[in-house]
Amino acid sequence: MSSAAMHIARTGLDAQDTRMRVISNNLANVSTTGFKKDRAAFETLAYQTITAPGAASTADTKYATGLNLGTGVRVQGTARIDTQGALQQTGNSLDLALDGDGYFQVKLPGGQEGYTRAGNFSRSPEGLLVTSEGYEVQPGITSPPNATSITIGTDGTVTAQLPGQTTGTNIGQIQVASFPNPTGLQSTGDNYLRETASSGAPNMGIPGQDGRGNVRQGNLESSNVNVVEDLVDMIETQRAYEVNSKMISATDEMLKTVNQNL
Structure with missing residues (x-):
């Protein structure tokens, strides 16, 4: 059994950790004169094509959707939000x-x-x-x-x-x-x-x-940081981090089951 799911979950942890760092910096600068908040942008990592859509499934038929497996996520960059502060x-x-x-x-x-x-x-x-x-x-x-x-x-x-x-x-x-x-x-x-x-x-x-x-x-x-919005983003990031952590634990349990029974 492959540990690819663990690797994917790890990329999720890294990405959410980076997003939390961006949010933390926003909140730390809530009173900084002229500060403009940042937003973390995400992108998918490369996909593994197991079966290409449209490939022949039999002599007379083709796969309608194919089989593509993602390899995770990463932070593409940060974008500064240049809206006017009060x-x-x-x-x-x-x-x-x-x-x-x-x-x-x-x-x-x-x-x-x-x-x-x-x-x-x-x-x-x-x-x-x-x-x-x-x-x-x-x-x-x-x-x-x-x-x-x-x-x-x-x-x-x-x-x-x-x-x-x-x-x-x-x-x-x-x-x-x-x-x-x-x-x-x-x-x-x-x-x-x-x-x-x-x-x-x-x-x-x-x-x-x-x-x-x-x-x-x-x-x-004033800073254009909206504390309420960033607190909501912080909670969302925390939950996403927890989900990726549980994914690692769940995959580890699956691997233990395989090792103990096969």
Whole structure:
């Protein structure tokens, strides 16, 4: 008697374990600013064709369905779900959220470009608009040291109010990056994504134009994780894992019966 059923059940255990890891990461980041949840995608492993459909069964007849035996399952990949998270008001003038599609561009160490939905920015000692790690937001925006307030419009226009002036001074323009295939961006941690061959090259432009989202000052985008949905997925994954475990136990009992009686 073959132990192929054990192997198939083992692939099921591995796949469900990976899915549980994805769900666990989603739930762990339920409070992470701008976080986008992931979904595990499954695919079948190769099939063994014992009898091909349409093959001759006798001189005058053919098999209608044939006999194909699957060899299990595996996780094909993970897909990021880029739905909009809820906007939370913070009252901080340098907290920015994107209401719609697109990403803020940030210069990472080594000159690489990173892309993020987390707009919890601040001002460096030099007046530059930077992330919490001190990475410069692109294109660079420098506010005067004596600015009394900073206003950022929905189109990304940055205006500084200076002492003695009745109108603000334009000091820069925040731009938003869009991609032909944003789901192809690679997650690198620290809320950053990087360009890949799958995502295509970034197209920088003004917020609110060509499908890009608007900038909302004094807001941050919450994680798009739905705790209830992920808890349901967690229970479903747990049950699937238990079923595959029972399949291994059942197959083991069958093999014991064969060994004891034959």
